[in-house]
Amino acid sequence: MAKLQKSIDKRNALVKATIELVNNNGFHATPMSKIAKMANVSPATIYLYFENKQDLVNQTYIEVKAEYTKYAFETYDESMSVEDGFELIWKRIADFKLKECENAMFLAQCDNTPMIDELSRQQGIKHLQPLLDLWTRGKKEGIIKPLSEYLLYAYAINPLSFLMITQKRGAFQLDKTHLEEAYQSAWSSIKVCK
Amino acid sequence: MAKLQKSIDKRNALVKATIELVNNNGFHATPMSKIAKMANVSPATIYLYFENKQDLVNQTYIEVKAEYTKYAFETYDESMSVEDGFELIWKRIADFKLKECENAMFLAQCDNTPMIDELSRQQGIKHLQPLLDLWTRGKKEGIIKPLSEYLLYAYAINPLSFLMITQKRGAFQLDKTHLEEAYQSAWSSIKVCK
DNA sequence: TGGTAAAAAATGAATGTTCATTCTTTTTTA
DNA sequence: TAAAAAAGAATGAACATTCATTTTTTACCA
Numbered sequence: 001m002a003k004l005q006k007s008i009d010k011r012n013a014l015v016k017a018t019i020e021l022v023n024n025n026g027f028h029a030t031p032m033s034k035i036a037k038m039a040n041v042s043p044a045t046i047y048l049y050f051e052n053k054q055d056l057v058n059q060t061y062i063e064v065k066a067e068y069t070k071y072a073f074e075t076y077d078e079s080m081s082v083e084d085g086f087e088l089i090w091k092r093i094a095d096f097k098l099k100e101c102e103n104a105m106f107l108a109q110c111d112n113t114p115m116i117d118e119l120s121r122q123q124g125i126k127h128l129q130p131l132l133d134l135w136t137r138g139k140k141e142g143i144i145k146p147l148s149e150y151l152l153y154a155y156a157i158n159p160l161s162f163l164m165i166t167q168k169r170g171a172f173q174l175d176k177t178h179l180e181e182a183y184q185s186a187w188s189s190i191k192v193c194k
Numbered sequence: 195m196a197k198l199q200k201s202i203d204k205r206n207a208l209v210k211a212t213i214e215l216v217n218n219n220g221f222h223a224t225p226m227s228k229i230a231k232m233a234n235v236s237p238a239t240i241y242l243y244f245e246n247k248q249d250l251v252n253q254t255y256i257e258v259k260a261e262y263t264k265y266a267f268e269t270y271d272e273s274m275s276v277e278d279g280f281e282l283i284w285k286r287i288a289d290f291k292l293k294e295c296e297n298a299m300f301l302a303q304c305d306n307t308p309m310i311d312e313l314s315r316q317q318g319i320k321h322l323q324p325l326l327d328l329w330t331r332g333k334k335e336g337i338i339k340p341l342s343e344y345l346l347y348a349y350a351i352n353p354l355s356f357l358m359i360t361q362k363r364g365a366f367q368l369d370k371t372h373l374e375e376a377y378q379s380a381w382s383s384i385k386v387c388k
Numbered sequence: 389t390g391g392t393a394a395a396a397a398a399t400g401a402a403t404g405t406t407c408a409t410t411c412t413t414t415t416t417t418a
Numbered sequence: 419t420a421a422a423a424a425a426g427a428a429t430g431a432a433c434a435t436t437c438a439t440t441t442t443t444t445a446c447c448a
Contacts, residue, residue, distance in 0.1 A: 028222030189383035
């Protein structure tokens with residue numbers, strides 16, 4: 001297969017360079033020439049791996065999103081209680097956002113701008129299913145408030161993005177204590193009060 | 195004053211066009227020529243009102259942010275109870291994000307990308323003081339959890355941005371019921387449990 | 389195993405376009 | 419009628435993409 005012969009390393013370097021440059025300068029200020037330079041590749045080579053700039057950024061988005069959800073659900077299994085499952089997933093997500101900060105920043109930028117094609121965006125959402133299923137189960141068991149999945153996501157998961165960005169900008173430090181507090185806030189906002 | 199002679203209407207039209215085009219196409223795909231066309235103005239005219247493209251977008255950001263906070267605190271006064279004050283401000287913010295959706299989308303994009311100069315970003319944050327003060331008072335009175343202001347913002351206010359964007363993308367409808375639910379989640383996440 | 393030719397991959401330079409910004413002229417205002 | 423404001427066309431730089439070559443890899447045979 002022609003595709004597989006091309007060095008996967010080069011492709012990865014291109015994706016990585018795209019993330020770093022877009023994070024620092026925004027889509028509008030990251031020319032293909034800079035991406036190529038950072039990946040130690042000729043500009044022309046990019047077009048052996050990607051159709052054009054839009055395709056490069058779409059594919060980068062989809063790949064990073066897939067990594068993110070893979071990491072989030074890696075240690076989860078459906079036999080866990082709702083409460084334990086949620087805590088586990090939440091902490092994995094937090095972990096990803098802190099450890100893979102570059103990747104998470106890139107996703108935040110994509111999710112808040114028209115940078116990405118609608119189709120790629122929808123592709124990215126698909127992988128979230130296990131969390132939605134967990135919430136459905138939680139609602140049935142009377143543990144999770146009977147809210148739309150969007151509301152649950154908005155309060156339980158999305159705030160982590162804000163915190164990550166704030167931390168990245170140097171405004172404050174998201175340490176162990178803060179994280180535990182954040183988790184408690186997340187859980188308070190979606191659990192049924194007793 | 196030369197400045198004041200120039201038509202304020204033209205300036206406003208430019209700001210409005212910037213918001214609309216950046217919302218729909220992103221910074222990277224909104225040329226000055228399009229902004230000029232949408233504002234019914236010659237490209238050269240933009241440079242009578244703004245230094246350059248970056249300045250145009252910075253100033254637009256600062257102005258919209260100021261509108262936003264002005265609206266948020268318009269009916270609030272410091273003699274209110276913490277609980278009432280928070281509910282009032284929260285609902286004003288929600289109101290703004292739904293009614294002035296274009297403006298709010300623009301802010302979300304600016305806040306999640308390197309589109310805006312750091313200096314302008316900091317300028318925009320200043321106006322949030324009344325809310326921070328309210329939280330400080332709430333913590334003193336034992337009504338609000340003793341968390342950093344960033345955590346409080348992340349859970350109480352920021353989720354509205356996610357909901358607004360999701361609504362704008364057509365995924366779901368943020369009606370009165372949802373809003374009340376969202377408010378309850380917000381409040382649950384930051385209030386001290388009794 | 390080593391040599392070689394065909395195919396694939398990679399390159400640097402070229403191309404043509406788009407765009408921010410400026411320049412010169414015209415129109416409006418005072 | 420002079421000064422300010424606005425306009426449209428011009429300018430030059432930056433950029434995405436393609437082209438013509440060169441380099442590397444693959445596959446085959448001596």
